[in-house]
Amino acid sequence: MSTAIRLDSIVKIYPGVKALDEVSFSVEKGHVHSLVGENGAGKSTLIKVISGAEVPNSGTIYVEEEPYSQMTPALSGQLGIGVIYQEYNLVPSLSVLENVFLGYKVGGKVFPDKKKMRERLAEVEKKLDIRLDPDEMVSMLSVAEQQFVEIAKSLVRNVKVLIMDEPSATLSNKDVDKLFDVITHLKEEGVTVIYISHRMEEIFRISDDVTVLRDGKHIFTGKIDEVDTHSLISMMVGREINETYPERHTPIGEAVLEVEHLYGNGDRDISFTLHKGEILGLAGLVGAGRTELAKVLYGAVPKEKGVIRVKGKEVEFRNPEDAVACGIGLIPEDRKGEGAFLNYSILWNSVVMALKKDAKGIFVDDRKLEEKARKLSKTFQIKAPSLEQLVRNLSGGNQQKTVLAKTFAADTDILIFDEPTRGIDIGVKHDIYQLMNEIAERGVSIIMISSEMEELIGMSDRIIVLHEGEMMGEVKKEDFDSREILKLASGIKEKD
Amino acid sequence: MKNRNIQKIIRNNMPWLILLAVSVIFSFISPNFFTVANVINILNQNAYIITCAIGITLVMMAGQIDLSVGYQMSLIGVTMGLLVQKLGMPTPVVFLIAIIEGIVLSEINTLLALKLKITLLMVTVGTMTVYNGISFTISESKNLSGFDDMFKFVAKGYIGPLPFAVIVTAILVVIMSIFLNKTYYGRYIYALGGNEEAARLSGINVNKTKLMIGFFEGLFVALGTIMLVSRVGTAHSGTGPGTEFTVITGILLGGVSIRGGEGKLSGVVAGILIMAILANGMQLAGWGTYVQFIAKGIIMLAAIGFDVYQMTHRKLVVDKTKDENGN
Incomplete structure (x- = not known):
């Protein structure tokens, strides 16, 4: 198995804070790799370093074993790295089709080839087993559907590594199931998924591997079956956590x-x-x-x-x-x-x-x-x-x-x-x-x-x-x- | 720690420091600048602008902008002219009607914004034209005059060595500073500017607060107009429009954020005076009116740019202090 992305001693320092401290780990090709850690553990910074939104102070990023000292948004796009942020980057007043192909030319220099775009989108929909109306305005879609538009947007650009930042945070349980189906299809297509979530059960349900970050340091990377909820949480917080809910003895009144x-x-x-x-x-x-x-x-x-x-x-x-x-x-x-x-x-x-x-x-x-x-x-x-x-x-x-x-x-x-x-x-x-x-x-x-x-x-x-x-x-x-x-x-x- | 306190003092009093710098520069250019007579003269010339600015400051602290101020002034001005020239009403009654009219005009704006659920900016783009049209129609574009001595005393009278208008303005600034900082109504205005939805969900009556702001805005704009008309000696529909520009720029220079929620009234006074001294200086330098427009526009953009810069920059500064405290 080859690696899709390998990080070697990545350091990122913000004024006064070491956001990433010598972080090294690799992400296997075609796997769903979960990234967990408390808020401020360095997950967001890590995504930004991989996508080129932030330049690391030192360290090397290997994409398919090709070394890079830093990424730029354009370069990471060329290499097939896509990110879906918590706040979607969609234009509400444009159609699904226009959003999917926003900033991505298909057809002539001035006029886009709408027919080709439609075919391309239909292809992607088939692969992911989702249904989108290409002419519907994005503002009319549900949150879950908007997320599918984001995924389709990455896929028409031939994404190889898709990073998803808390994709389930705003979804209902039913939609999370749909999202997981889509992720499974992505895997079948050979796409590597880096999945970030706070929800433990989801991580165990969907991932092959898991990486734990804490205070900007890399704590653990391994197969998901090597850990359980308890060990994962104690790695995240660095101490044992009382998982039970505190007891209360209040007499219930009028x-x-x-x-x-x-x-x-x-x-x-x-x-x-x-x-x-x-x-x-x-x-x-x-x-x-x-x-x-x-x-x-x-x-x-x-x-x-x-x-x-x-x-x-x-x-x-x-x-x-x-x-x-x-x-x-x-x-x-x-x-x-x-x-x-x-x-x-x-x-x-x-x-x-x-x-x-x-x-x-x-x-x-x-x-x-x-x-x-x-x-x-x-x-x-x-x-x-x-x-x-x-x-x-x-x-x-x-x-x-x-x-x-x-x-x-x-x-x-x-x-x-x-x-x-x-x-x-x-x-x-x-x-x-x-x-x-x-x-x-x-x-x-x-x-x-x-x-x-x-x-x-x-x-x-x-x-x-x-x-x-x-x-x-x-x-x-x-x-x-x-x-x-x-x-x-x-x-x-x-x-x- | 000491260093940061000095930084804080500088940041909090920036408008006054700029005012000081500008004054020093002009006192070198023109030896007559820093004389008691000239300083009092500048204060007297700008008393009406500062009075209007008190009202608009409340509006802007709550995160809104009113573009119709100058046209409200035009309308209030010619109304007073008509009442005096055509009906011969006594001055105290004219003042009272002017104040009521000011409050009505600004509450019309407020109510339209509330009912149509749009920003005050959008409403006033419409009403400014309406007010302007009414003003020219009722005045028939004529100069109106015939104001008595009592009317003229407002801008031209002195109490001891100080002009009456300056004394009144100073008292109003002090009262409204206390109102803004020490009463819960004042804090509510800041709350609206900070986060209107959070204010509403904190049990603050947002509509009532906006109507209160509208009341004060109208009151101060009317008082400012009385001072202006008294100074000019005649009322004309062309008198007033343009003031909103000076006022808004001065308020921004004074440290009130364009997003609302920040600033002090004392800073606003400094901001208006900066504008006044620059205008005075440009006149001394022989710049034409139109060149002054260009300069004023650039100053306004600079003030907004600085406001935005401060917003992003301050975040970094505070983050640093956080680290020093071990977080």
Whole structure:
């Protein structure tokens, strides 16, 4: 077996940080090679070095045993190396066909040969066993279909090595299955795939080999059957990780949030009750309407019909301000876009929701707020040199903790967590679970939306399952079973 | 550590340092520049611009831009002229109507932006033409005059050695600085500029905050117009347009980011004064009006370029401090 790519002592230094420290390993031709590591381990930098987006300070990149001291984007393209980034490089207003052949000439000098392009795309579709409408606008496609467009784009360019950066992060379970079929077909075509993911089960399902990076250093490369989840995780974090979910002994109290026949934002006829100190899980596939429900409960989108009662009192929310006044808080899924003020400090962020409440008249009480922020950053274990640090410069986990502190500062006691651990390092995930338990023990009630079944089962007292905007059922803790929940989430309801 | 503090002080007071540098240069070129009389003169000439800029600063801190300011001024100006010349209304009533009109005009912009769900920039591209058209129609393109002494006192009166307009402007700057930095309404404006969606989901009433900004914008634009008309002595539809350009450039020079969320009112005062001194200097150097346009345009582009440069550059600086702290 020959190697597709071999890295020899690659070093990349950013001002003050050694992002890659003498990294050497090889990727076998035609294999699916997973690259794992915590955020900041150097995975992204490594991809950039291979694709030519970054120039290494030293070291050699061998492509099919041909040595190169550095790559350029044009050179890596010529050598058949393609990258699909997390944010797709597609033009939404152009058709599938135009996107696939964007910047790639087929036919004459001025006018492209559309017929040839169509044939070429059809060929690729056949090889991958996917179906795309060449004339559809990309903005009309689902996330999964857009990803296929990206893959087709690489394939018409005769890609030999395809690097995929967290391709499954935004896909539903069903689409992940489709993606894996496509990857299998890619393998059959002799394409080498470098696969980056945070999800352990996927790595074991799809890869032949695996490489672990930690703090810019190469830790391990080997066959996937040489390792198991446990050993992989301890290599990634460099210490043993407590994989179990922390236990909680909270007495579950009276009903604090009652929802009856709620319609709105695409959801239909939702009814449930949340109790004091309870963690209620919201399960469902992508597009099931969970985030949509959260936005209605939080007043960010108006409801159409139905009743919401908070602590026994019926409420009408015109906006989130009303919801916060009733003690409801939301930790949004999109931490950077909707949760945090990235350009402002931890101090600024953590008290912004308490400004009015703690004010003297219209004047803010800066001393009181700073004290509050100090307490909150301690409670929520925000790790930063000072409260003046900009949130932009924090890790994902610490950003999430800051958003949590911000919401908590408003004295909220019903918290909706939308994907609270997405994109967060394994070690820090545990901290977040612990924090959720702690605040539940203080009498806060939690609604937790998550696409990670394990986490949902580990944390919740009860789970309700949504499918395409409808409630499929409610599962009690003693009946938790991931297969059963998945069935409900896929819309299969059993009659007994 | 000490080094970084100095850096921080320099960065936070950049507009004032530039103002100082520009002043020093001009005091060498023209010996009359750094006299008390000239300094007071420059302040007095620009009081109306600074007053308008207070209002526009709130708009820009929230991440928006209003292009119609100059045309609002034109319309408010001729309204006052008509009220005085045609109806002979007493000055205090005219002032009151002007202020209400200013607030109405800027709230029309705000409401259109909210209802149509588009940016203020887009709305004001439309309304600026409408306001301009109304202004010329009602004034019939004529010069309007007949303002009484009380009206003229606003820009020409002195209290002790200081012009009345300068004193009023200084008081307004101080009050609004406190408002921006020390009240939760002020912080909400920064929140909007930092991340509007996060602000909304943090329970801040975004629409209400925007209407509040519109209120202040209209108020300060109207006050600025009163000062302007009082200074010129007559009202004409051509008076006002163009001010938005000086104001926006000055605000950018003053350290307010074009994306919103950053800057201080004191910096804005320095930014406007930089523009004023440069204009003064160019006039002394005998440059024509059109050459000055070119220069001002280049200054505006430079200010925006510097803003963007700072944004990317600052990230590196902060990353470095992070490392020194062992992260």
